[in-house]
Amino acid sequence: MTSPFAVPTEARASAGAYVGRFAPTPSGYLHFGSLVAALASYLDARAVGGRWLVRMEDLDPPREMPGAQAAILQTLEAYGLTWDGEVARQSERHAVYRQAVEWLLDNRLAYPCTCSRKDLATYPGAYPGFCRDAGHPLQDAAIRLRVPDREYGFVDRVQGRYVQHLGMDVGDFVIRRRDGLFAYQLAVVLDDAWQGITDVVRGADLLDSTPRQLYLQELLGLPQPRYLHLPLLIQPDGHKLGKRYRSPPLQPQEAGPLLLRALRALGQRPDPALAGERPPAILEWAGRHWNAERIPCTLTLAEAQLR
Structure with missing residues (x-):
């Protein structure tokens, strides 16, 4: 059972050169937390003469803010973070995601699920598998991936060894939503392989997503990048810096001071x-x-301490 997306072993071995990426969701403007992630991925690539790509993760049109994509690119340029090649957009990759879902269904690695949030409200934690063997039709159903009863782990370049038991900690997870939109977990592994990404640098809020992505990479025959998960910047009220919690958008005139502040957040001097x-x-x-070994080995940092 060979996936049509599988990358031959010899092709993986010959890739070699560093390719990194910054993949923002255009549901709002870039803020200081975004800058820290973008700067870390940019410097990690440029310090070794690697390529740095930008990909818009515009999988969820209802959440996308009009004009956000253009504003994100303009902000990156204002802060000197220039990218290589064309900007990729997940909204242009639906045919690939659809093909992957169909292949996983055909090989009984995924199945339709009609469970609603209300159905699962009393079952916190791992999905209990109600629809695993129910044989529901594809219409009006989400698609879940069957997960094995085993652990998946990796060594993060900052956070160290991380292990998760997919069966007990996660359960079968959604790869296509009931409304037909494709899930992040599926899209990100297909896109990273397609773009030849060798190193993923991103926030620690995605650390626990990585084992799911490792499993999808295994099923689809895709290479596994190296991972580096950055500490999240936390506001005084305990929320991470983000679009939902009043984090102010980056202003072009503040580029110099904020870049220096972001470097300090990354443990640089x-x-x-x-x-x-x-x-420049x-x-x-x-x-x-640039020295990635100086990045604080913690999942969170108090944003107020960086002012």
């Missing part, structure tokens, strides 16, 4: 002489001095 410098000078220095 920017030269005091960079104060007042523009983004700051990024040039940061690329020469």
Whole structure:
């Protein structure tokens, strides 16, 4: 049972060169937490002469804010974070996601699920598998992936060893929603393989998603990138910096000071002489001095301490 998406072993071995990416969701403007993630992925690539790509994860049109995609790209440019090649968009990849879902269904690796949120409200934690062997029709159903009763783990470059038991901790998870929209877990593994991503640098809120992605990579015959999960910046009320919690959008005129602040959040030690410098000078220095081993080995950081 060979997946039509499988990448030959010899092709993986010959890839070699670093390819990183920044993949924002256009449900709002970039904020300081976004900048920390973008800067880390950018510097991790540029420090070794690698490529840095931008991909819009626009899988959920109802959540997308009009004009956000253009604003995100303009902000990256204003902060000196220039990308290689064309911007990829998940909204243009639906045919690939559909083909993957069909292959997983045909090979009995996935199944239709009609459970509603109300049905599952009294079952916190792993999905209890109500529809696993029910044989529901595909119409008006989500599609769940069958997970094995085993652990999946990896060594994160910052957070260290991370292990999750898919059966007990997660359960069968959704790869296509009931409304027909494709799930992040499926799209991200297909897109990372398609773009040749060798290194994923992102926030620690996605750490527990990684074992699910490792399993999908295994099923689909896709290469496994290296992973680096950054600590999340936490506001005084305990919420992470994000679009939902009043995090102010990045302003072009604040690019220099905020880049220096982001470097400090990443455990780097920017030269005091960079104060007042523009983004090109700051990024040039940061690329020469980038050291991922200095990133704090913690899942969260207090944002107020970085001011």
